[in-house]
Amino acid sequence: MNAFEIDRSWIRKAFLEFVQIDSPSLCEGKMANRLQAELENLGFSVYEDGAGVKLGGQTGNLIAHLDGDSSRPALFLAAHMDTVQPGVGIRPKVDEQDVVWSDHSTILGADDKAGVTAILAAVKAVVESNAPHGPIEVIFTIAEEMGLQGAKHLEYDKVKARAGLSLDSSGPLGSLVVAAPTQVRWEAQVFGKSAHAGVEPENGISAIKVAAQAVARMPHGRIDKQTTVNVGSFVGEGPTNVVRDRVQLVGEARSLHPDRLSGVMDEIRTAFVTTAESLGARAEFSAAKMYDGFHFDEDNPVRQRVEAAILQAGYRPNPIQSGGGSDANMYTANGLTAVNIGIGYEQIHSTQEHVSLRDIEGAAEVAAAFLTLL
Ligand SMILES: [Zn+2]
Numbered sequence: 001m002n003a004f005e006i007d008r009s010w011i012r013k014a015f016l017e018f019v020q021i022d023s024p025s026l027c028e029g030k031m032a033n034r035l036q037a038e039l040e041n042l043g044f045s046v047y048e049d050g051a052g053v054k055l056g057g058q059t060g061n062l063i064a065h066l067d068g069d070s071s072r073p074a075l076f077l078a079a080h081m082d083t084v085q086p087g088v089g090i091r092p093k094v095d096e097q098d099v100v101w102s103d104h105s106t107i108l109g110a111d112d113k114a115g116v117t118a119i120l121a122a123v124k125a126v127v128e129s130n131a132p133h134g135p136i137e138v139i140f141t142i143a144e145e146m147g148l149q150g151a152k153h154l155e156y157d158k159v160k161a162r163a164g165l166s167l168d169s170s171g172p173l174g175s176l177v178v179a180a181p182t183q184v185r186w187e188a189q190v191f192g193k194s195a196h197a198g199v200e201p202e203n204g205i206s207a208i209k210v211a212a213q214a215v216a217r218m219p220h221g222r223i224d225k226q227t228t229v230n231v232g233s234f235v236g237e238g239p240t241n242v243v244r245d246r247v248q249l250v251g252e253a254r255s256l257h258p259d260r261l262s263g264v265m266d267e268i269r270t271a272f273v274t275t276a277e278s279l280g281a282r283a284e285f286s287a288a289k290m291y292d293g294f295h296f297d298e299d300n301p302v303r304q305r306v307e308a309a310i311l312q313a314g315y316r317p318n319p320i321q322s323g324g325g326s327d328a329n330m331y332t333a334n335g336l337t338a339v340n341i342g343i344g345y346e347q348i349h350s351t352q353e354h355v356s357l358r359d360i361e362g363a364a365e366v367a368a369a370f371l372t373l374l
Contacts, residue, residue, distance in 0.1 A: 004125040004368045006361050014038075015100065015117040015360060019090050019109045025082040025143045029058030032081060035116065035140055039064045042123055044138065051153035055143055061150050062140040063158045066123070072134030076164030077122065077367055078338065079115030080144035080151075080327060083107060084349050098357040110345040110355035115167030116140065118343060118360050122367035131372045137161045144168075144327050148291070151330035163302040163337045165309075165370050166328040171342030173362040174315035176306050178339070180322040180329055181226065181254035182261050182293035188272045190214070192281045194245035204243025208236045210281040211247040211272075218271035219264050227255035227264060228323075254323065256293055291325040292333040302337040306366075308373055310341070313365035318342075341366060 023031040036046045044064035052060035062081075068074075084107060091103045102108040119138055126133055137159060141150035169177055190211040195204030211234065220229050229251065236247035253268065255261035269285045276283035296303040307317040322340070331338035344359025 004129055004131070004365060006121055006125050006364045006368070008357070008361055010124065011117055011121050011360050011364065012357055014120065015113060015357065016092050016094070018113040018117060019092050022088045022090070023081055023083055024085055024087050025146045026055060026057035028081040028142045032059040032062055032140070035081065036062060038120055039138060042066070042120070042127055047158055049155040049158060051150050051155070052142060054153050055149055057142050059142060061142055061154050062138070063155070064138040065160070066136040068134040068136055069132055070135065072132070073163065074135035074137065074161035075371055076137035076139055076159065076161040077119045077371070078139040078141070078164055078166045078327060078331070079119055079168055080112045080141045081116065082143055082145050082150070083109040083111065083113070084145045086351070094357070099354050100357060101354045102351060104351045107349065107351060108353040108355065110353055111348040112144070112168045114343050114345050114355045114360050114363065118167050118363035118367055121361070121364035122371065125364065125368045126371050133371050135160065136371055137164070139164070141327055148325060148327055148330045151327040154330070154334070156334045159336065161336070164331070165306060165367055166326065166331070166338045166340040167343050167363055167367065168326050168328070169322065169340045169342045170345055170348060171320060173342060173344055173359055173366070174310050175318045175320050175342030176303070176310065176339050177322045177328065177341070178303055178319040179256055179295040180291070180293050180325070181256050182258050183252060183254045183290040183325060184261060184265060184287050185250070185252050185290050186265065186268060186285065186287040188214070188249045189284045190247045190272065190276055190281055191283070192243070192245045195243045197241045197243050201243055205245070205279065205281050206243050207247040207281060208244045210276055210279050211236070211249060213279070214272045214275040214283070215249070217275060218268045223264055224260070226257055227253070227260050229253045229264060229268065256295060256321065258293070291329040294329065294332040296337070296339065300337070302339055305373060306339045306341065306370060309366050309369035312369040312373065313362060315362065315366070
């Protein structure tokens with residue numbers, strides 16, 4: 001049963017307009033102004049936070065409030081305003097199946113303007129139907145595509161709701177992200193000793209050979225169901241007649257289990273340090289956490305609310321694990337519970353990116369149900 005009249009023609013018009021407003025990361029000013037006007041029309045008071053000043057962007061994050069029945073929980077809906085490149089001068093085309101594409105010279109920007117559109121359509125439906133709801137907050141972030149920088153610098157003290165829905169995942173309607181890994185970025189430098197490769201190679205220590213042996217010894221690829229490691233770059237450039245004395249490697253590691261992750265990180269560090277020592281070289285190793293992971297189990301009340309909303313909108317809840325980071329990781333790391341849902345966009349970050357208007361409507365139905373369920 002669906003209590004809401006989602007305005008389908010508004011969704012089509014708004015989505016096509018929003019993707020044509022250029023908003024690469026840190027250049028979301030025009031988009032933010034447009035969304036602020038839309039939110040104020042719906043009765044929200046809109047606050048622009050200081051993240052834009054900190055990051056050198058055109059605008060901060062938008063945090064918008066709408067009063068509601070205070071006996072109900074305050075809830076937020078979140079999406080990001082920025083897009084990746086090539087994302088300037090987007091010309092959307094709608095095909096016969098109501099699927100929207102770019103002209104293939106740019107991305108489409110459905111990531112995450114489909115989310116932005118669905119949020120506004122959901123709130124519009126709730127407000128216009130006079131359905132009872134608690135306080136509603138809408139968070140539109142900047143610079144998500146730069147490593148969640150907007151959500152990282154969000155003014156969390158301005159957010160009253162403790163729980164919310166993030167509309168920013170690929171996957172069909174019904175998918176909800178219930179777990180995401182903690183992610184670490186690491187860097188290793190190996191220092192050997194240079195020497196003429198033809199005249200006296202025995203006086204050199206090849207950093208390339210040492211690093212290659214360390215990589216061969218360290219955990220790599222899929223470690224277990226929940227843990228992965230990758231070397232993303234291995235750089236040691238020089239002429240062929242010199243034994244290379246320096247190599248730099250950058251990689252990552254992810255796991256749903258923080259303990260497992262720190263164990264794997266120890267093994268990687270040890271592989272570099274001990275291999276270098278045993279071959280007369282030296283290694284420097286550093287690691288930094290990029291995102292905190294999370295896991296919402298079946299009795300998590302926010303997860304339950306999202307699953308109920310998905311059902312009410314006519315879809316089948318499909319809990320998934322995410323391998324990547326999204327604003328939801330940052331919200332969760334800052335004490336909020338944010339469940340990210342699949343909104344049907346496909347092939348994001350490519351010129352083949354597309355989304356069905358029907359899926360944006362479906363996402364709006366889920367969000368409206370999320371806001372109004374008892
Ligand atoms: Zn996104």
